[in-house]
Amino acid sequence: MSPPTEEPQPLRPDIAVAATAAAHRYGTPCYLTDLRELDRCAREVRSAFPEPWLVHYSLKANPLPAVVARLAGAGLGANVVSRGEWDAAARAGLPNSEVTLEGIGKRDADLEAAVAAARAGLPLRWLTLESQEEARVLLGLAVERGLAPGRSLDLLLRLNPGVDPDTHAGLRVGTSDSKFGMAEPQLRHLAEEIGQAGTGVRLRGVHVHVGSQLRGAAAWAVAAERACRLVAELAGRDPEMDTVDLGGGFPAASQAGPAPRRFREELEAALDSRGTPLPARVSVEPGRYLVATSGWLVARVLHVRTRPDGAQVVIDASFAELVRPALYGARHPVIAVTAPARSASTSLPTRVEGSLCESTDSFGVHRLPPMRRGDLVVLQETGAYASSMFSSYNGRVQPPEVLLHPDGEVELAREGRPFVP
Numbered sequence: 001m002s003p004p005t006e007e008p009q010p011l012r013p014d015i016a017v018a019a020t021a022a023a024h025r026y027g028t029p030c031y032l033t034d035l036r037e038l039d040r041c042a043r044e045v046r047s048a049f050p051e052p053w054l055v056h057y058s059l060k061a062n063p064l065p066a067v068v069a070r071l072a073g074a075g076l077g078a079n080v081v082s083r084g085e086w087d088a089a090a091r092a093g094l095p096n097s098e099v100t101l102e103g104i105g106k107r108d109a110d111l112e113a114a115v116a117a118a119r120a121g122l123p124l125r126w127l128t129l130e131s132q133e134e135a136r137v138l139l140g141l142a143v144e145r146g147l148a149p150g151r152s153l154d155l156l157l158r159l160n161p162g163v164d165p166d167t168h169a170g171l172r173v174g175t176s177d178s179k180f181g182m183a184e185p186q187l188r189h190l191a192e193e194i195g196q197a198g199t200g201v202r203l204r205g206v207h208v209h210v211g212s213q214l215r216g217a218a219a220w221a222v223a224a225e226r227a228c229r230l231v232a233e234l235a236g237r238d239p240e241m242d243t244v245d246l247g248g249g250f251p252a253a254s255q256a257g258p259a260p261r262r263f264r265e266e267l268e269a270a271l272d273s274r275g276t277p278l279p280a281r282v283s284v285e286p287g288r289y290l291v292a293t294s295g296w297l298v299a300r301v302l303h304v305r306t307r308p309d310g311a312q313v314v315i316d317a318s319f320a321e322l323v324r325p326a327l328y329g330a331r332h333p334v335i336a337v338t339a340p341a342r343s344a345s346t347s348l349p350t351r352v353e354g355s356l357c358e359s360t361d362s363f364g365v366h367r368l369p370p371m372r373r374g375d376l377v378v379l380q381e382t383g384a385y386a387s388s389m390f391s392s393y394n395g396r397v398q399p400p401e402v403l404l405h406p407d408g409e410v411e412l413a414r415e416g417r418p419f420v421p
Contacts, residue, residue: 009333009335009380011335011336011337011378014404014408015032015034015296015378015404016337017408018032018034018402018404018408018410019032019296019298019337019376019378020337020338020376021410022298022400022402022410023298023300023376025410025412026400026402026412026416027400027416028298028299028300028316028317028376028399029297029298029299029300029315029316029317029318029321029399030297030298030399030400030401030402030416031295031296031297031298031321031382031386031387031399031400031401031402032295032296032297032298032378032402032403032404032410033064033066033067033291033294033295033296033383033401033402033403033404033413034294034295034296034404035070035294035403035404035405035406036404036406037293037294038067038070038071038290038291038294038383039070039074039406041253041289041290041291041293041294042070042071042074042076042290043074044253044259044260044289045076045250045260045284045286045289045290046074046075046076047261048259048260048261048263048264049260049264049284052280052281052282053282053283053284054077054281054282054283054284055075055076055077055283055284055285055286056076056077056078056079056098056099056100056125056245056283056284056285057071057072057076057077057078057079057285057286057287057290058079058248058285058286058287059078059079059080059081059085059088059089059287059388060081060085060287060385060388061287061288061290061291061292061383061384061385061388062287062291062295062383062384062385062386062387062388063084063085063088063388064088064387064401064413064414065088065091065092065413066092066401066403066413066414067291068088068089068092068094069092069093071290072092072093072094072098076290077094077098077099077100077125078092078094078098078099078100079099079100079101079102079285079287080099080100080101080102080103081101081102081103081105082103082105082106082110083109083110083113086099086101086113095122096117096122096123096124096125097122097123097124097125098125099124099125100124100125100126100127100128100245100283100285101114101124101126101127101128102127102128102130102156102158102207103128103130104130104179104180106130106134108137108141111127111134111137111138111141112141112145114127114138114153115138115141115142115145115147115153116145118147118151118152118153118200119145119146119147119151119200121151123151123152123153123154124153124154125154126154126155126156126204126205126243126245127153127154127155127156128155128156128157128158128207128245129155129156129157129158129190130158130180130181130182131182132182132186132189132190132193135155135157135190135193135194138155138201139194139197139199139201142199142200142201143199147199147200147201148200149199149200149202150200151200152200152201152202153200153201153202154201154202154203154204154243155194155201155202155203155204156203156204156205156206156207156243156245157182157187157190157191157203157205157206157207158180158181158182158206158207158208158209159181159182159183159184159187159206159207159208159223159226159227159230160176160178160180160181160182160183161181161208161210161222161223161226161227162175162176162183163175163210163219163222163223164219168213168328168329180209181207181208184226184230187206187230188230188234191203191234191238191241195237195238202240203234203238203240203241204240204241204242204243204281205231205234205241205242205243205244205245205279205281206227206230206231206234206243206244206245207227207244207245207247208223208224208226208227208244208245208246208247209246209247209248209249209285210223210247210249211249212248212249212287212288213249213251213252213255213257213288214249214250214251214257214258215251215256215257216257216258217258217262217263217265217266218266220246220249220263220266220267221263221266221267221269221270222270223246224244224246224267224270225267225270225271225274225276227244227246228244228271228276228277228278228279228282229274229276231243231244231279232276232277232279235279241279242279242280242281243279243280243281243282243283244278244279244281244282244283245282245283245284245285246267246282246283246284246285247284247285248284248285248286248287248288248289249263250263250286250288250289251288251289252288252289252292252293252381252384253289253292253293254292254293254381260284260286260289263284287384288384288385291383291384292381292382292383292384293381293383294383295381295382295383295384295386296378296379296380296382296383297317297321297322297332297378297379297382297386298337298376298377298378299315299316299317299376299377299378299379300315300316300374300375300376300377301313301314301315301316301371301372301373301374301375301376301377302314302315302316302355302373303373304371304372304373307351309349310348310349310350310351310365311348311349311350311351311368311370311371312350312351312353313350313351313352313353313368313371314353314354314355315352315353315354315355315363315377316355317354317355317379318354318355318356318361318394318396319354319356319358319360319361319391320354320356320390320391320392320393320394320396321386321387321390321396321399322363322379322382322386323385323386323389323391324385324386324389325362325363325364326358326360326361326362331364332363332379332380332381332382333366333379333380333381334352334363334364334366334368334377334378334379334380335366335377335378335380336368336369336371336375336376336377337375337376337377337378338374338375338376339368339369339370339371339372339375346369346370347367347368347369348367348368348369348370349365349366349367350365350366350367350368350371351364351365352364352365352366352368352377356393356394356396357394363379387399387401392419395419395421396419397416397417397418397419398416398417398419399416400412400414400415400416401413401414
């Protein structure tokens with residue numbers, strides 16, 4: 001058993017109280033979102049990217065409508081990659097004019113929905129295209145559905161910048177061999193083709209995203225400068241080209257890595273060094289930074305075993321509710337909620353295992369007090385890519401989602417969803 005890398009952390013009293021209340025009322029496992037922390041992260045991003053910057057929350061991190069609505073109240077729009085996320089943004093009260101649609105998995109029906117919304121006079125803020133094939137389908141739909149120039153749908157083209165950011169290999173999307181986006185020559189050619197199509201779509205700019213959980217801002221700034229330079233070049237032929245979307249990638253607020261403000265500063269330095277102008281309309285799409293540290297996964301101990309080098313516990317949470325440790329080797333601190341009152345001065349290296357029939361379902365070794373069946377624990381920083389990546393493997397029931405309000409009130413945001421085979 002490998003020893004834990006950190007000392008046991010004290011748990012905020014309000015989180016302990018809320019986790020206990022949520023477990024008692026709604027059962028375990030359950031997701032708990034601290035709205036005060038969510039608000040704090042939204043303020044940090046807005047301070048780093050003030051107006052006229054546009055900030056769109058990336059729903060793939062956590063599409064819970066209550067979370068989306070809270071961020072919308074802080075002045076953030078929504079970035080979605082599917083009609084399901086688009087629907088979540090709508091249920092949170094966001095109009096299409098504050099929603100952007102991108103993603104490599106768009107099917108014809110998704111493109112048709114974007115055209116239909118524009119034809120109804122309710123266009124998305126913009127739609128990002130990944131390839132020439134996707135663009136040709138969209139242009140065909142625009143003609144077929146009679147999308148007139150007066151009912152325009154704004155488009156961005158996704159640039160593959162060919163940079164290798166400092167992050168986990170599974171989170172890099174801006175390398176030259178990535179499946180995402182187009183190289184500059186392909187993008188220029190497609191921009192010309194769209195400009196000559198004469199349909200009710202309007203090319204407005206370039207989108208670029210290099211990866212997630214970035215440990216440095218340099219590669220992000222290089223890619224962002226290239227996108228800005230490309231927009232400036234294309235604007236020389238088409239004055240409507242005025243937009244660049246620089247994606248996200250900011251690491252979680254508690255992680256070692258640059259804060260959002262540092263990304264903007266590195267970009268400004270890169271633009272100054274190359275004499276590249278910032279387009280009139282510029283956007284970022286943070287996801288993880290906004291929601292990761294606001295989330296807690298509340299779980300209950302099922303089994304306890306004594307080992308020669310410590311202890312082993314099995315909890316009722318699993319990689320169905322939090323897949324990142326199994327998928328990326330991510331570490332989420334596990335903190336005891338109920339056991340410390342029994343033995344606050346004693347802790348053991350404890351391997352925390354999930355409850356799926358898989359040996360890879362493990363959350364690693366953590367220092368915990370002696371545990372008993374029924375004790376509560378919380379897994380920290382589970383607000384991003386936890387509930388949004390839930391799996392029904394082993395017939396798991398999707399857990400309830402609970403909000404912790406700044407005044408300490410605990411509220412059910414979404415009931416657990418039964419497994420339906």
